Amino acid sequence: MATALLGAATAVSVTWLTFMVLMISVWGAASGAAVGGFLGGYAACLAGGAALLVALAFLPPVRRMAPPRRWLLLAAVACPVPLTLAVVTWVSAG
Template structure:
């Protein structure tokens, strides 16, 4: 149950941030400015986070864990950063 909540919060916050970056990219492109740096930075951050989670998931002590415990650990590692950034952007924008 807690694993599902953590992963739902993580994926929902990543969806919000991706939507926000997309909207900013549309407005920047509409003003005639290049958007590549913004999008590449976002893709780099998401790919870096995925790489870190993958590296942690393949550590021998973590691989020996039962699958529910492993998913709970990875969810607990993945959740805080995007959730905090989402909350900050939500309140600063609205």
């Protein structure tokens, strides 16, 4: 149950952040600004976070854990950063 809640919170927050990044990119592109670096930076952050989670999942002590505990650990590690960023952008965007 906790794993599902943490995973859902992570997915919703990453979805919100992706929506915000895409909207900013569309507005920037409409005004003539170059947005490739902005989108590339966001994609690099997502790929880096995913790579860190995969690296954590393949550590020997984590691989020896029971699957439900391993998924709970990965969900708990993945959740705080995107959730905090999503709440901050939600509050600041109004």
